[in-house]
Amino acid sequence: MSEPIQVPVMADLMAKGEKPDILFWVGCAGSFDQRAQRITKAFARILHHTGIKFAVLGMEETCTGDPARRAGNEFLFQMQALTNIQTLNMYEVTKIVTTCPHCFNTLKNEYPELGGNYEVIHHTQLLQQLIDEGRIKLKEGGTFKGKRITYHDSCYLGRANQIYEAPRKVLELLDAELVEMKRCRTKGLCCGAGGAQMFKEDEPGRIHVNMERTEDVLQSNANVVAAACPFCNTMLTDGVKYHDKQDEIHVLDIAELIAQAADLGE
């Protein structure tokens, strides 16, 4: 059992006449998926610990529409976008942080054209900033000392938004050995989940994309794969299981790694 913390919900804050500095957009994976909920909790603990005035939309949050748009269902995407923009504008949201690169990309790049203008950052960017400001102190001795960590670039952070360094800068603080996979940064191989692939079976082929990517992980000899996307996390976790390496290789989000290294509980 970890220490209980309060997670402020936007509507409650509003009722009290308060406004958060930043909205934590949790996303569908972060809200519903049991594995991704652990990422959400770890990040909420970090936000709580650093004393950032944040809030979540709670039951008022809905899918950003990312998978619908990429599948080709523009109508559904825009319905979602317009609904969410209405909610966000009603609460006069100005700054959003999210643990999902897909939500991040959609909120940051695709909502402005439909009337939603916010400063949107990914949690790895906020973590880097908090660490730079000395607001997160990692435990002495180093939880990950002697471990080999490799970072898997999420397509929607990397190629789609040119965020390659922030996640790596955060990982550098863990006092672990960082190794790159043969395909990384602009050449990073997709986990196979993007473009609404997460929600259907693969087309016929030689191998699943996540298994191909996991082979890169195995070649890197890492003990920990750091992910920055809940969907990559699922895909890589499955890939590691497929290769029967779940006892040797752990797939963890950067927020989880930091929460563990700062001893913030689970």
Add this chain to the structure above:
Amino acid sequence: MAVLVQQLLFLIVLGITGYLVSRKAREIYRNIRLGKPDDRTNEPGKRLRNMLLLAFGQKKMFQNLTPALLHLCVYVAFLITQIELIEIFVDGAFGTHRFFYPYLGGLYTFIISFIEILSVLAFVATIAFLSRRNLLKLPRFTMKELAGWPMLDANLILIGEIILIIGIFSMNTADMTLHHGEYGFAVSQWLMPLFAGFSDGTLHLLERFGWWLHILTVFGFLAYLPYSKHLHILLAFPNSYFADLTSPSGKITNMPRITQEINLMLNPSSVADAPPAAENERFGAKDVQDLSWKNLLDAYSCTECGRCTAACPANQTGKKLSPRKIMMDTRDRLEELGQHLNKNGQDVPDGKSLLHDYISPEELRACTTCNACVQECPVSINPLNIIIELRRYLILEEANSPDEWNKMFNNVEHSGAVWQLPADKRITWIQEIENG
């Protein structure tokens, strides 16, 4: 007399080539303009920079050193040889011989020597390219979309380059031998022993042979270029100029007409304000005319190098999708449509379309939208954009979607989440964390 005949012949061939090239160029321009409008004229400074870096400077080629260096040899040789081509044109049109030599002297020797050295490098690179394709059989050059014509096209261009170089050296070496090495060209002086003992008449004939071989290959190349993947040598420039300013980008182009439809639905009284939709305008793209002109320029700019396909996660794991094939299909379909236009003078439906007849839903559905293809393209082609437009048509016009996607759409529509879970489950994690 012989000079006059050659002059006449040169002018006739020049005229025919000019006619053929301009006719095909106008056709390609017309075909590209079949695409939908897309304003790409903002920020000319940034666009110019992109063009200089990507097309002129070959920035992206250098992510892969071996092919980049080989390609650079051919590219620089091609650029610099244009100087010599000016003289060939002047000599051809006015019946002169090495028109610039008396005026430039030492500088002339330097320029031609420079071209000779580059030609040797280009020769080596061309042999390497031919080997990579035909002997080493590099994976990206042996995929099935290259079988037949595309493979032949690539080899023809490479063989054409070798003929061009043979022409240059026959001409220069014969000329040097005739003039006892007076010009002092860097490479051909070493080739002179090959022609030693030939009579002046034979040497003169060899010089003419080289000159004509060179210029006829150039003309043939020009006339052939618009039909070939090799068109990238010209279109790489406009294509990188008009490319997306942020590329790759996770942002997918908006469909303002959908916004309009939604607004009409939510606020029916706004019907009167809405501009009427153009006739036959579709949601997404079924055929090439539904794509933007930039998508079509992309298709003509593609040189089928396959860097996109080699980086594609779907293709690497054995799915049917190949971004290169998407571009080749778009060009093939556009050319087919262009032929119909030439024949009928107007757009008569031929019962075929890019979607289904060329590109299957199975290919489109394998895309993870990871942007690796866009990232890789050395000349700023965006296959992802075409994939998304075709996916849009499948869903919005044909309601053609896998069951699992329909379920996901349903969940999003009815419970606001990608999975079938009620909204109150969204806060389970909050309840858990608040209880410790």
